[in-house]
Amino acid sequence: MTQDDFWQGIRGGFPVMVSASPFGALFGALAIDNGFSVFDAVFMSATLYAGASQMVGIELFGHKVQPWLIVLSIFAVNFRHILYSASIARHIRHFSGVQKFFTFFLLVDPQYAETEKRAERGEPVTFAWYLGFAMIIYVPWQIMTLLGAIFGQMIGEPRAIGLDVLLPIYFMGLVLGFRKRDNWLPVVAVSSLASIAAMHFVGSPWHVSIGAIAGILLAACLPLPKRHEEPVTLEHEV
Amino acid sequence: MDSSEHMQLIYIILAAAFATFLTRIGGYVMITQMKRIPPRMEAALNSVPAAVLSTLVAPAFVRGGFDVAAAMLVAFAVGLRVSSLWMLAIGWLVVMTIRYLTV
Numbered sequence: 001m002t003q004d005d006f007w008q009g010i011r012g013g014f015p016v017m018v019s020a021s022p023f024g025a026l027f028g029a030l031a032i033d034n035g036f037s038v039f040d041a042v043f044m045s046a047t048l049y050a051g052a053s054q055m056v057g058i059e060l061f062g063h064k065v066q067p068w069l070i071v072l073s074i075f076a077v078n079f080r081h082i083l084y085s086a087s088i089a090r091h092i093r094h095f096s097g098v099q100k101f102f103t104f105f106l107l108v109d110p111q112y113a114e115t116e117k118r119a120e121r122g123e124p125v126t127f128a129w130y131l132g133f134a135m136i137i138y139v140p141w142q143i144m145t146l147l148g149a150i151f152g153q154m155i156g157e158p159r160a161i162g163l164d165v166l167l168p169i170y171f172m173g174l175v176l177g178f179r180k181r182d183n184w185l186p187v188v189a190v191s192s193l194a195s196i197a198a199m200h201f202v203g204s205p206w207h208v209s210i211g212a213i214a215g216i217l218l219a220a221c222l223p224l225p226k227r228h229e230e231p232v233t234l235e236h237e238v
Numbered sequence: 239m240d241s242s243e244h245m246q247l248i249y250i251i252l253a254a255a256f257a258t259f260l261t262r263i264g265g266y267v268m269i270t271q272m273k274r275i276p277p278r279m280e281a282a283l284n285s286v287p288a289a290v291l292s293t294l295v296a297p298a299f300v301r302g303g304f305d306v307a308a309a310m311l312v313a314f315a316v317g318l319r320v321s322s323l324w325m326l327a328i329g330w331l332v333v334m335t336i337r338y339l340t341v
Contacts, residue, residue, distance in 0.1 A: 015323050019326055040248070048254055048255045067249070067250045070250055070254065071257055074257060075257040075261065078262075080290040081258070081261040081262045082262075082264045083265055084262070084286065085262050085265035085266040086269040087265070087286050087287075089270060107262045109291070113287055161334075162330050162333050162334045162337070164302070164306065165305075165306050165333040167298070168298035168310060169309065169322075169326055172310060172313060172317065173313075173321075173326075174291050174322070175291045175292055175295060176318065178288045181284055181288065183281070187288050188288050188289075188292045190289075191289040191290070191292035193296070194293075195292065195297055196297055199297045207297060208290070208294065210293075211293030211296070212289045215289030216282045216285050216286060216289050217282075219285030220279070220282040224278065224281055
């Protein structure tokens, strides 16, 4: 049963791994460009494991930005994870403490999205499934970072081989996957517009947090659907 | 890069990794301090993925240039019917075709 779940997780995470791999290689190559050693690049992928923020980090480091500002920027890009971890708390309360540690360490965007979808389908969110899904993404992410760093020069200009278009399209696919949820269209519209405005007036990476908060506030203020009359109860735990 | 600069980079990465882990556990720690989730908070939580991911999509659409915007529009249209891997493949084909034709 546990093994089945693990393999089911691996199969589920496989397409994510395929689409994330070019970015792992790209990160490795760009890290070398920005003064990282091969070790530094893999060390960052292994300890942060947060693609978009890793890209931001190497970019700022390459521009000799103050260390505290680099860390703050990475924190800002990853701030959305606070919302993810609050949101999946409902589904993982049966995990042990050690399991929760790994669960949160490995909580990347597609991992969160698939955990929510699995719970929505009524399938059990087991640690074995979660770990299988995570490992098929985490391990290749390190390998691709290493390969990208080693063969950095061979990737050349990412735009020339169309890599730059993959990330936004991938995220768009995730957005579409949630289109059955309440208030999906107004939330997407408001978050999109707010992030564009914030990017223009405040700048990157704050457009991520500002745009997200705009959509979430809207969802909290819109009329509630009928079936939410019974609030979900969470047992108290550490 | 000399060795003190290199140590500084290692410290930056470790600090950033710790900050990232805080974001990943922070929401859980906050929400488990509450006995039950108020309905409006649940509605807010349900909107999180679409809200956050939209902010990673919309600016790229506006700022990516004609080729990226066209590829995203086509991927959006097919994305209502096919898996995300096909969206990526088709979007990539569109952007490469436009770039090939407009060189």
